[in-house]
Amino acid sequence: MGAWAIVENNKPLQWIERAPLTPVGSEVVLSVTHAGVCHSDLHFWHGAYDMGGGKIMKLVDRGVQLPRAPGHEIVGRVTRLGPDAAGVKVGDLCIVYPWLGCGECAVCKAGNDNLCTKPHGIGILHDGGFGDEVSVPNARMLVLVGNIDPAFAATLACSGITVYSAIRKVQPLGADEPVVLFGAGGLGLQAISMLRALGHRNIVSVDIAADKREAALEMGASAALDGKSEGLVERIMAATGGPVKAAIDFVNIGATAAVALECLIEGGKLVLVGVGGGHIELSLAGMIFRPRTIHGTKTGNPQDLRDVAALAREGKLKPIPVTRMPKSQANEALHLLEEGKVRGRIVLVAA
Numbered sequence: 260m261g262a263w264a265i266v267e268n269n270k271p272l273q274w275i276e277r278a279p280l281t282p283v284g285s286e287v288v289l290s291v292t293h294a295g296v297c298h299s300d301l302h303f304w305h306g307a308y309d310m311g312g313g314k315i316m317k318l319v320d321r322g323v324q325l326p327r328a329p330g331h332e333i334v335g336r337v338t339r340l341g342p343d344a345a346g347v348k349v350g351d352l353c354i355v356y357p358w359l360g361c362g363e364c365a366v367c368k369a370g371n372d373n374l375c376t377k378p379h380g381i382g383i384l385h386d387g388g389f390g391d392e393v394s395v396p397n398a399r400m401l402v403l404v405g406n407i408d409p410a411f412a413a414t415l416a417c418s419g420i421t422v423y424s425a426i427r428k429v430q431p432l433g434a435d436e437p438v439v440l441f442g443a444g445g446l447g448l449q450a451i452s453m454l455r456a457l458g459h460r461n462i463v464s465v466d467i468a469a470d471k472r473e474a475a476l477e478m479g480a481s482a483a484l485d486g487k488s489e490g491l492v493e494r495i496m497a498a499t500g501g502p503v504k505a506a507i508d509f510v511n512i513g514a515t516a517a518v519a520l521e522c523l524i525e526g527g528k529l530v531l532v533g534v535g536g537g538h539i540e541l542s543l544a545g546m547i548f549r550p551r552t553i554h555g556t557k558t559g560n561p562q563d564l565r566d567v568a569a570l571a572r573e574g575k576l577k578p579i580p581v582t583r584m585p586k587s588q589a590n591e592a593l594h595l596l597e598e599g600k601v602r603g604r605i606v607l608v609a610a
């Protein structure tokens with residue numbers, strides 16, 4: 260098989276040849292048909308995360324070896340089964356759950372593979388959807404695409420479950436109680452769609468780009484505010500009718516998280532999702548006089564993927580805008596995302 264791989268950080272991806280995958284035990288091999296391009300792929304390409312306070316986390320220090328094909332929003336067709344594989348058959352079109360753990364520990368056994376301390380993520384520690392083929396340890400990591408548009412279905416594996424898991428963390432929340440979302444890129448739009456599917460009607464989206472605010476309104480946001488405007492906290496309060504119980508930050512840089520925290524009412528929750536980087540100053544006594552919760556979240560678990568796929572199959576989830584590009588244009592796709600020119604998601608399609 261071949262793959263568009265990161266050979267050197269910040270250098271163009273290269274087409275490399277890899278040995279074909281041979282499934283053993285319960286493993287299932289799929290031929291990739293669709294691969295979403297996520298902001299995490301950009302971070303992977305650059306090879307580092309801004310951890311705030313001048314600290315940088317390098318992916319090589321986390322065990323990531325190059326060359327590696329990125330891509331963790333994958334739809335593929337089952338091509339080969341290990342001798343003990345069960346639950347899918349050759350030819351099935353499936354969404355791949357990419358956030359693999361060790362599969363052995365109590366966290367994995369409880370179904371929270373994404374929180375395992377020994378991650379084996381597809382598209383990070385194994386070649387991902389920018390390659391021709393991927394392998395999963397067992398069919399529990401696969402969800403049938405069914406009647407979902409496969410390009411949109413691919414986005415459910417990261418942005419879909421990430422927003423679903425973040426929304427779970429601000430519940431319980433009434434249908435008309437406001438939620439403030441920072442960022443209207445792939446995740447922010449997916450969150451609007453998901454909140455609407457779950458019955459929420461009061462959704463305020465904040466973004467610095469006019470076209471993304473427009474997309475947020477089209478997805479069903481009640482209001483879309485310019486993140487660069489003066490007195491942003493007051494403007495958010497005016498749109499929501501006062502401090503809110505729920506804010507989700509898909510950008511997660513110092514500027515957005517600080518504003519989000521200021522928007523919360525006593526007992527409110529801020530969920531941090533993005534990996535924009537940086538840090539905030541936190542008044543510790545302020546957290547006592549106005550108690551609030553800051554909740555980190557990392558992707559979602561396999562059950563989240565089954566849940567969001569079910570919402571999509573039932574037609575409750577409005578698909579985010581998707582731009583299909585041939586996989587051979589993987590480099591162009593990364594550049595477009597970096598330049599902030601992507602509305603919704605780019606999905607790479609196999610030739």
Ligand SMILES: [Zn+2]
Pocket residue numbers: 297298299300331417418
């Ligand atoms: Zn992602």
Ligand SMILES: [Zn+2]
Pocket residue numbers: 360361362363364365366367368375376377
């Ligand atoms: Zn584990």
